Amino acid sequence: MELTKQNGQEQIEFPGEIHPTAGGGIIVSSFDGLINWARSNSLWPLTFATSCCGIEMMSTASSKYDFSRFGFEVARASPRQADVIIIAGTIVNKMGPVLKRLYDQMADPKYVIAMGACAISGGPFFYNTYSVVKGADHIIPVDVYIPGCPPRPEALLHALITLQEKIKSGLTREQIREESKG
Amino acid sequence: MYTETQVIKETKEGELVINMGPQHPATHGVLHLVITLDGETIKKIEPHLGYIHRSIEKMSESLNYRQFIYVTSRMDYLSAHINNLACAMNVEKAMQIEVPKRASVIRVLMSELTRIASHELWLGAMAMDLGAFTPFFYTFRERELITDIMEETCGARLTMNYIVPGGLMYDLHPDFQQKVKAFVKQFKQKVTEFEDLVTNNVIFQARTKGVGILSREDAISYGCSGPVARASGVSCDIRKIYPYEGYDTVEFDEVLDTAGDSFARYIIRVKEMNQSIRIIEQLIDNIPEGDTQAKMKAVIKPPKGEFYTRVETARGELGVYIVSEGGMTPYRVKYRSPGFSNLSALDHMARGSKIGDLMATMGTLDLVIPDIDR
Numbered sequence: 001m002e003l004t005k006q007n008g009q010e011q012i013e014f015p016g017e018i019h020p021t022a023g024g025g026i027i028v029s030s031f032d033g034l035i036n037w038a039r040s041n042s043l044w045p046l047t048f049a050t051s052c053c054g055i056e057m058m059s060t061a062s063s064k065y066d067f068s069r070f071g072f073e074v075a076r077a078s079p080r081q082a083d084v085i086i087i088a089g090t091i092v093n094k095m096g097p098v099l100k101r102l103y104d105q106m107a108d109p110k111y112v113i114a115m116g117a118c119a120i121s122g123g124p125f126f127y128n129t130y131s132v133v134k135g136a137d138h139i140i141p142v143d144v145y146i147p148g149c150p151p152r153p154e155a156l157l158h159a160l161i162t163l164q165e166k167i168k169s170g171l172t173r174e175q176i177r178e179e180s181k182g
Numbered sequence: 183m184y185t186e187t188q189v190i191k192e193t194k195e196g197e198l199v200i201n202m203g204p205q206h207p208a209t210h211g212v213l214h215l216v217i218t219l220d221g222e223t224i225k226k227i228e229p230h231l232g233y234i235h236r237s238i239e240k241m242s243e244s245l246n247y248r249q250f251i252y253v254t255s256r257m258d259y260l261s262a263h264i265n266n267l268a269c270a271m272n273v274e275k276a277m278q279i280e281v282p283k284r285a286s287v288i289r290v291l292m293s294e295l296t297r298i299a300s301h302e303l304w305l306g307a308m309a310m311d312l313g314a315f316t317p318f319f320y321t322f323r324e325r326e327l328i329t330d331i332m333e334e335t336c337g338a339r340l341t342m343n344y345i346v347p348g349g350l351m352y353d354l355h356p357d358f359q360q361k362v363k364a365f366v367k368q369f370k371q372k373v374t375e376f377e378d379l380v381t382n383n384v385i386f387q388a389r390t391k392g393v394g395i396l397s398r399e400d401a402i403s404y405g406c407s408g409p410v411a412r413a414s415g416v417s418c419d420i421r422k423i424y425p426y427e428g429y430d431t432v433e434f435d436e437v438l439d440t441a442g443d444s445f446a447r448y449i450i451r452v453k454e455m456n457q458s459i460r461i462i463e464q465l466i467d468n469i470p471e472g473d474t475q476a477k478m479k480a481v482i483k484p485p486k487g488e489f490y491t492r493v494e495t496a497r498g499e500l501g502v503y504i505v506s507e508g509g510m511t512p513y514r515v516k517y518r519s520p521g522f523s524n525l526s527a528l529d530h531m532a533r534g535s536k537i538g539d540l541m542a543t544m545g546t547l548d549l550v551i552p553d554i555d556r
Contacts (some may be wrong), residue, residue, distance in 0.1 A: 062322030
């Protein structure tokens with residue numbers, strides 16, 4: 001093994017040689033694109049409604065707004081069958097471990113939407129409370145935030161479409177964060 | 183919380199303890215039930231609360247009398263107007279303020295619209311718990327009309343904060359009367375659809391008739407109120423017994439049943455929607471002209487004392503108890519929420535029945551968990 005210096009940091013060179021298959025990169029990357037497109041169009045949400053925002057989530061599922069137009073209609077009660085968890089409502093200290101466990105039980109790839117002011121930061125329950133978690137992102141990572149108390153169904157639809165675009169771009173959470181900084 | 187050793191110690195041979203919730207689609211929120219089963223028969227149900235305890239009562243102690251009302255919209259979010267009304271009435275009682283007639287009538291109209299919206303949502307959700315998916319779409323179609331009306335006037339679909347101490351936040355939207363009339367007309371035509379879909383459904387009747395019976399005596403001793411108690415024959419409508427905001431000037435019937443089972447609770451709520459429509463029809467053309475806000479000081483400081491008001495929400499009796507020390511903020515706020523008492527009767531109602539029937543019993547109790555935990 002040889003040590004080389006790159007940008008002032010010591011790096012270990014990979015032992016051996018890599019022979020890339022001719023044209024292999026194109027097939028794999030376009031296959032990834034196909035998978036991401038398929039994933040983004042059949043996201044199954046977990047019915048996780050703790051409070052008021054759950055009612056707006058029900059409104060979004062019902063006849064007037066109808067989120068099945070975008071492939072979300074199969075709301076699952078079991079985390080093992082769900083792809084996206086919509087945190088609709090306040091998370092309190094007693095609920096925190098339950099949320100973490102639900103998230104751990106979901107199969108990869110999994111996505112998180114924080115719906116409403118409570119799930120973003122504690123919202124109206126930020127000051128003078130002893131029991132509210134000040135933002136669900138203290139417990140699990142969040143992909144899309146929806147402001148509002150509660151947000152309108154259109155806002156939830158917009159968040160779902162944003163999540164679809166994020167998945168289609170094929171980037172990880174960290175990469176997206178880096179991009180938005182730069 | 184139950185530890186594993188506790189569970190083993192307390193269960194006898196042949197008994198099975200299962201946890202329902204806090205993540206369960208039929209609990210409508212985050213209720214945790216520890217159910218002891220013998221085969222399929224329910225031996226005991228122990229509700230565990232606190233999964234959505236947001237310390238609203240403690241919070242209210244640090245907010246002033248205009249501010250603490252907005253938190254109550256998040257308590258029982260399906261009857262947000264009526265919660266706000268209870269608190270506003272309490273402050274008005276403490277300050278001895280007379281609300282203008284126009285504000286009173288609008289408050290009643292808004293309360294009844296909220297009641298219909300709440301019962302419609304309950305009907306859809308309860309039918310979904312029992313396996314019927316279609317009523318959910320039918321009831322939400324009508325409910326959206328009400329949320330549109332609310333949005334135009336109050337600026338919010340769900341948590342309105344429209345009723346404030348001394349009257350209303352602002353006046354009605356010019357289209358209000360016309361929209362409400364259109365809603366009433368459509369509702370009257372469509373309510374028969376619910377009846378065809380649900381009431382006369384053989385499967386629905388088989389699953390709810392004779393299930394989760396609550397006797398009149400038990401309903402009183404558990405402190406049940408609202409449609410749950412009225413289905414057992416207890417006359418407990420606050421709008422009739424202690425009329426507020428001019429409910430004594432409108433004509434409506436208190437719907438009572440004596441069966442006390444899940445089907446009776448369903449029928450009571452459907453009939454209550456019709457009674458609410460009756461109240462709206464009487465008032466919608468007779469909204470008096472005038473102010474919507476009584477004259478009040480910017481900073482409300484009620485005199486020293488204890489004040490209690492009660493209103494009838496869509497779920498039952500809501501009591502608001504405020505202790506004032508004469509300062510800008512309340513010394514203590516206590517809510518008597520209908521869901522808490524109704525939930526306490528669940529164990530008694532479900533004992534001895536099959537676990538499949540628990541959905542029907544719990545669905546017709548119409549629990550809103552943030553209202554119970556607060």
